[in-house]
Amino acid sequence: xxxxxxxxxxxxxxxxxxxxxxxxxxxxxxxxxxxxxxxxxxxxxxxxxxxxxxxxxxxxxxxxxxxxxxxxxxxxxxxxxxxxxxxxxxxxxxxxxxxxxxxxxxxxxxxxxxxxxxxxxxxxxxxxxxxxxxxxxxxxxxxxxxxxxxxxxxxxxxxxxxxxxxxxxxxxxxxxxxxxxxxxxxxxxxxxxxxxxxxxxxxxxxxxxxxxxxxxxxxxxxxxxxxxxxxxxxxxxxxxxxxxxxxxxxxxxxxxxxxxxxxxxxxxxxxxxxxxxxxxxxxxxxxxxxxxxxxxxxxxxxxxxxxxxxxxxxxxxxxxxxxxxxxxxxxxxxxxxxxxxxxxxxxxxxxxxxxxxxxxxxxxxxxxxxxxxxxxxxxxxxxxxxxxxxxxxxxxxxxxxxxxxxxxxxxxxxxxxxxxxxxxxxxxxxxxxxxxxxxxxx
Amino acid sequence: xxxxxxxxxxxxxxxxxxxxxxxxxxxxxxxxxxxxxxxxxxxxxxxxxxxxxxxxxxxxxxxxxxxxxxxxxxxxxxxxxxxxxxxxxxxxxxxxxxxxxxxxxxxxxxxxxxxxxxxxxxxxxxxxxxxxxxxxxxxxxxxxxxxxxxxxxxxxxxxxxxxxxxxxxxxxxxxxxxxxxxxxxxxxxxxxxxxxxxxxxxxxxxxxxxxxxxxxxxxxxxxxxxxxxxxxxxxxxxxxxxxxxxxxxxxxxxxxxxxxxxxxxxxxxxxxxxxx
Numbered sequence: 001x002x003x004x005x006x007x008x009x010x011x012x013x014x015x016x017x018x019x020x021x022x023x024x025x026x027x028x029x030x031x032x033x034x035x036x037x038x039x040x041x042x043x044x045x046x047x048x049x050x051x052x053x054x055x056x057x058x059x060x061x062x063x064x065x066x067x068x069x070x071x072x073x074x075x076x077x078x079x080x081x082x083x084x085x086x087x088x089x090x091x092x093x094x095x096x097x098x099x100x101x102x103x104x105x106x107x108x109x110x111x112x113x114x115x116x117x118x119x120x121x122x123x124x125x126x127x128x129x130x131x132x133x134x135x136x137x138x139x140x141x142x143x144x145x146x147x148x149x150x151x152x153x154x155x156x157x158x159x160x161x162x163x164x165x166x167x168x169x170x171x172x173x174x175x176x177x178x179x180x181x182x183x184x185x186x187x188x189x190x191x192x193x194x195x196x197x198x199x200x201x202x203x204x205x206x207x208x209x210x211x212x213x214x215x216x217x218x219x220x221x222x223x224x225x226x227x228x229x230x231x232x233x234x235x236x237x238x239x240x241x242x243x244x245x246x247x248x249x250x251x252x253x254x255x256x257x258x259x260x261x262x263x264x265x266x267x268x269x270x271x272x273x274x275x276x277x278x279x280x281x282x283x284x285x286x287x288x289x290x291x292x293x294x295x296x297x298x299x300x301x302x303x304x305x306x307x308x309x310x311x312x313x314x315x316x317x318x319x320x321x322x323x324x325x326x327x328x329x330x331x332x333x334x335x336x337x338x339x340x341x342x343x344x345x346x347x348x349x350x351x352x353x354x355x356x357x358x359x360x361x362x363x364x365x366x367x368x369x370x371x372x373x374x375x376x377x378x379x380x381x382x383x384x385x386x387x388x389x390x391x392x393x394x395x396x397x398x399x400x401x402x403x404x405x406x407x408x409x410x411x412x413x414x415x416x417x418x419x420x421x422x423x424x425x426x427x428x429x430x431x432x433x434x435x436x437x438x439x440x441x442x
Numbered sequence: 443x444x445x446x447x448x449x450x451x452x453x454x455x456x457x458x459x460x461x462x463x464x465x466x467x468x469x470x471x472x473x474x475x476x477x478x479x480x481x482x483x484x485x486x487x488x489x490x491x492x493x494x495x496x497x498x499x500x501x502x503x504x505x506x507x508x509x510x511x512x513x514x515x516x517x518x519x520x521x522x523x524x525x526x527x528x529x530x531x532x533x534x535x536x537x538x539x540x541x542x543x544x545x546x547x548x549x550x551x552x553x554x555x556x557x558x559x560x561x562x563x564x565x566x567x568x569x570x571x572x573x574x575x576x577x578x579x580x581x582x583x584x585x586x587x588x589x590x591x592x593x594x595x596x597x598x599x600x601x602x603x604x605x606x607x608x609x610x611x612x613x614x615x616x617x618x619x620x621x622x623x624x625x626x627x628x629x630x631x632x633x634x635x636x637x638x639x640x641x642x643x644x645x646x647x648x649x650x651x652x653x654x655x656x657x658x659x660x661x662x663x664x665x666x667x668x669x670x671x672x673x674x675x676x677x678x679x680x681x682x683x684x685x686x687x688x689x690x691x692x693x694x695x696x697x698x699x700x701x702x703x704x705x706x707x708x709x710x711x712x713x714x715x716x717x718x
Contacts, residue, residue: 014679018672025668032661134678201566208566230567230649241651362651369653376640380633386678387629 011058012065020059060145067138074131077393077412096398099405103396106430110423112394124394133385140379147375150368153183159243160361162195162211170363184365191238192216198245198357199226202310207275209245211359227361237367243360244268247277247294249316250353252341255286265358266294288348289328291319294355298337313337316352320344392420394427407431444502445559451495452516452555458488459548466540482530482537485544489523492551496520505564508577511706515554518584518702519547525585529627536623538614542592550703572645576638583634584702587670590627591695593620594688601684621684625677628691632670635698639663658709662701669694 010016094102103122104114112124158175160168168174169192180186196212210228214221215235227233233240246268252261266277278293298315320332322345332344341351390413397408409428413420462485469477496507496517507513522543530537601617614620642660647653654660673690676682682690705711 014675018675018680021668021672021675025665025672028661028665028668032658032665203563203566206565228566230570232648232651239647239651241647243651364651369647372653373640373644376636380636380640383629383633383636387626387633 008065011062012069013062014066016062017066020055020062023055024059056145056148060142060149063138063141063145067135067142070135070138074135077131094405096400096405099407100398103398103407103431106427107394107396110427112392120398122394122396124396126392127389128391128393130385130389130391133382133389135382136385137379137382140375140377140382143375143378144372145375147368147370147372150371151181151366152368153181154365154367156180156184156186156363156365158363160193160240160363161358162193162361163248163356163358164195164197166195167216168193168195175363176360190217191235193240193361194221195359196224198359199228200245200357207245207310209357209359210242211361213240213361215240237365239364239366241362241364243362244270245357245359247355247357249292249294249355251292251316252351252353253283254349254351255283256347261353264292266292286348287323288345289321289323291321293317295335298335311355314355318342318344318350392423394424444498445561448495448498448502449555449559451491451498452551455488455492455495456548456551456555458484458491459544459551462488462540463544463548466544470541478537478540481540481544485523485540486527489520489527492516492520492523503561503564505568506574506577508573509562509564509568510560511557512554512559514706515550515557515703518581519551519554521581522547522585522588525582525589529589533615535614536589536593538596539589539592542595543588546588553703567649570645570648572641572648576641576645579634579638579641580702583631583638584698586627586631586634587695587698590624590631591692593624593627594691597621597624598685598688598692617684621687624688624691625674628670628694629674631698632667632674635663635667635670639667657713658711659701659705659713662697662705666694666698666701669697 100116100120100122107114107122107124112126113128115123115125117123157177157179158172159177160174161176162168170190171188172178172186192215194214194216196214199210199212201208208228210226210231212226213224213233215223215225215233223233223235225231225233227240228242232242246266248263248265250261250263252259264279264281266279269276269278276293278291280289280291282289293316295315295317296311298313315335315337317335318332319330321328322331332342334342336342336350336352338352338354341349343349392411392413394411395409399406399408409424409431411420411424462481465477465481465484468474469481499507499513499516503509503513507517526539526543526547529539596614597617597620600614601620615623639660642663643653646655673682673687673694676690677687705713
């Protein structure tokens with residue numbers, strides 16, 4: 001039992017909180033300081049690992065217990081000033097009630113709110129609510145933690161890939177990629193999305209694409225919006241975010257006597273100042289491996305990493321390797337303009353017929369996100385209260401020893417002690433004056 | 443004409459900040475009070491062309507001064523200077539902080555004017571209210587923590603057993619008051635960093651559909667927040683004050699400075715377009 005109590009005390013201790021914070025700090029610094037730091041290389045692997053989960057759980061329990069301890073402490077403190085009382089010997093002949101009235105006037109004059117208990121002890125306070133600052137701060141942090149747990153358990157992300165004129169219905173199988181928490185229950189058919197068109201803006205800083213989409217619920221269009229980077233479509237707990245934009249290229253192959261079309265979906269690789277649209281694939285039933293890169297503007301194409309955003313003179317850059325008995329070798333590498341066909345091998349031709357765009361969105365349901373945001377606001381509110389609303393408490397008690405009156409006084413504050421001490425000294429001075437007050441002189 | 447004028451004004455500000463630094467150093471080394479007064483006046487005089495230069499930059503770019511190193515560094519220094527001016531207006535004895543604030547400001551604005559002043563258009567994803575909130579609080583955090591750190595340095599250099607400050611810092615309040623003020627400015631900075639992180643997360647979620655991307659800037663911001671959190675926790679719960687707290691404050695500011703100014707140099711991140 002005692003061991004349990006000791007353990008509980010340790011788990012709820014600020015020392016453990018400090019140790020966990022320092023450990024987090026070290027983990028973050030090591031993770032980000034190496035050239036390919038693990039935090040931004042394997043973030044999802046790490047955040048989903050058992051070790052990190054256990055660490056977060058310990059942190060959460062510590063935070064929870066710390067908060068409970070603080071609530072207890074604050075309740076105790078708010079009931080009494082919780083401070084050592086100092087004796088002021090005032091040797092005054094005034095009636096007790098009159099002395100207490102003077103004490104009250106003195107404290108009221110200095111802006112204290114007063115409360116007198118059954119034993120005649122006066123408690124004075126300023127900014128009493130401020131005592132809850134630390135609790136509010138910790139409650140905010142707890143809310144952030146709870147928000148993360150909700151996210152881990154219930155969040156859903158699904159990727160929607162569309163071309164203009166295509167409709168997407170919310171079915172799990174319809175998403176090209178799904179990531180969901182173990183407790184997420186997907187109610188299929190909550191919404192449909194219809195992509196009218198892909199709008200593109202070509203700027204010096206790159207291509208900015210957006211999908212003109214209609215949100216359909218129960219067969220009715222309920223919203224229409226161009227969803228682009230920074231402009232998500234929000235409805236209920238759902239958010240539809242733009243993810244990526246890219247191209248399909250229409251090609252036609254003639255291998256011997258066999259002629260067939262292929263629409264090649266190109267992946268978009270975003271680099272710091274350019275985007276590359278390309279795909280490598282094996283041409284089924286043939287010995288050819290093709291690497292196709294879409295070049296939106298052939299006239300401004302000056303090799304890899306060139307900025308060719310606007311489709312002015314579209315072309316494809318084709319690289320073909322042929323597998324033979326002694327290995328694979330490159331048999332073609334060149335640029336093909338639209339509607340042109342070339343022979344990349346003796347009996348093999350390709351024609352670049354045209355292109356069209358695709359867009360992907362991420363449909364996200366993040367029920368914990370708002371809890372996290374709220375927690376953040378609450379915790380910052382708590383810190384602000386700690387700083388701006390620091391409470392001050394005073395206790396004053398009158399003790400009568402025959403003809404002598406003694407005032408016991410003490411105080412406590414979360415604010416800078418020296419300021420408070422000088423205020424307390426002023427009050428003491430004023431109360432000591434009672435012994436030489438007008439009535440006494442008379 | 444505007445770009446040359448703006449760069450010219452920036453250089454005038456650099457020159458005045460450098461001169462102010464010289465006056466502060468002279469004032470402290472030779473205990474010359476008038477030199478410190480001149481240091482303050484010259485610093486305030488430097489703030490005028492600096493403000494004008496940033497205003498012109500805002501006018502010519504069409505967006506706030508928060509894109510690329512030139513704008514980011516210069517506007518950080520501006521906020522720091524404004525907060526320093528406000529602090530000494532409220533408490534004139536705090537003008538002594540200039541011995542720390544001025545050299546830092548001079549060096550950072552020097553780095554700004556030596557980097558490219560080429561105007562870059564604001565990317566689409568940057569055109570949001572949240573970006574403004576995010577950046578405003580980042581800069582305010584820098585200003586508050588800079589003053590908190592300066593107070594910590596003054597405390598370490600000037601404190602003595604009796605509680606009063608020694609030597610050139612003798613005109614400053616008691617060491618306990620300086621220690622407390624350092625704590626208060628740092629606490630304010632901690633709140634600002636928190637709001638900066640939250641606003642950044644909201645912006646990132648709107649822009650890229652993810653509120654936390656483990657980007658180096660995000661991680662370093664979190665590190666700064668946690669280290670300031672540790673500082674406050676140690677003070678509040680474990681009674682860390684005075685020397686130990688001052689040293690930790692200085693170390694924390696070094697990390698914050700790296701987060702706000704150094705990451706663009708060492709990392710490629712989603713923040714690179716505006717820190718390059």
